[in-house]
Amino acid sequence: MAAISSSAPGKIILFGEHAVVYGRPAIAIPVHQRKASVYILADPLAETGRVEIIAPDIDMQTTLRDLPEEHPFSCLLKLVQNHLRLDHLPAMRMKIKSSIPIASGLGSGTAVSVAIIGQSPNVGQKISDAEVSSLTFEIEKLYHGSPSGIDNTVISYTQPIFFIRDQCIETLAVGREYHFLVAHSGIASKTVEVVGSVRAGWEKEHAYYENLFDEIGEISLKAKAALSKGDVSAIGSLMNQNQVLLSQIGVSSPELELLISTAQKAGALGVKLSGAGRGGNIITLVNPETSSAIAQALRGAGAQDVFPTSLPPSPHAEMIWNHG
Ligand code: PMV
Secondary structure, eight states: OOOEEEEEEEEEEEEOTTGGGGTOOEEEEEEEEEEEEEEEEEOTTSOTTOEEEEEGGGTEEEEGGGSOTTSHHHHHHHHHHHHTTOSSOOOEEEEEEEOSOTTSSSOHHHHHHHHHHHHTTOTTOOOOHHHHHHHHHHHHHHHHSSOOSHHHHHHHHTSOEEEETTTEEEEOOBSSOEEEEEEEOSOOOOHHHHHHHHHHHHHHSHHHHHHHHHHHHHHHHHHHHHHHHTOHHHHHHHHHHHHHHHHHHTOOOHHHHHHHHHHHHTTOSEEEEESSOSSSEEEEEEOTTTHHHHHHHHHHTTOSOEEEEEEOOBSOOEEEEEOO
């Protein structure tokens, strides 16, 4: 039997990270240049339920049975098995590959979950985007404490989204094509730790953090309108404002600031960190004409994986889900 495969893109948060955990709006887009892929080969000669997992990127070759129950892959496959009401999973070999750097704010773990849930054990039953997203969210909760849900949503639906926790998810209207550069600081940063330290700050200085989150929420709202109008210079300026607030929250770092000022000096239209921060990636809004000079400057300043991505125009916003 031929292998079946599925893949899921990385993501960047354009506006609103951290504030989104506290109920403010945020905007995220899929990044198709980096992705996680899963290849499945049915193994009819193997005993029922035997799932072999091969993940060369993390040096893993094992069977599901030999993995600890609390391992993300075990939890994930158990969740899907229960969701599909299967007595056991079909015997199969599952190979997982990813070009998304780990702990970099590009959604590496989420993309692997989405790719596995979207394809592997569903034995012909279709799992909808909404189901993939909500199953992935269950896994995110195990590893991130109190995730907002923005990562699993943007990666499962594979669309640019305007997101408010527990309230609404809309796809975005986009008035023109926007060009970006993504650049990795080379520093791994664990979301759970950064989110935890923001929470500790919020508990100590509630009003200060609430004000910053309010300002970030306002920026996301303005950005939603500017994106639909095709107002590139407003988007650039809003990204810069968002970065100042992120640094006041305490999630920037000297390495990120060096990349940010390098991009600004080289002609970026706007630049900010993306994701949890304290490492990981920055996202830079560029003109296509100046993109390669900015990329070169970023590499010269130590960025490790610089690549272009874009947000294509899209005429309509569409409500995906509205809780309230
Ligand atoms: O997974 P990351 O590093 O892209 O961060 C997710 C964004 C946060 O707002 C920091 C956390 C969350 O749950 O929304």
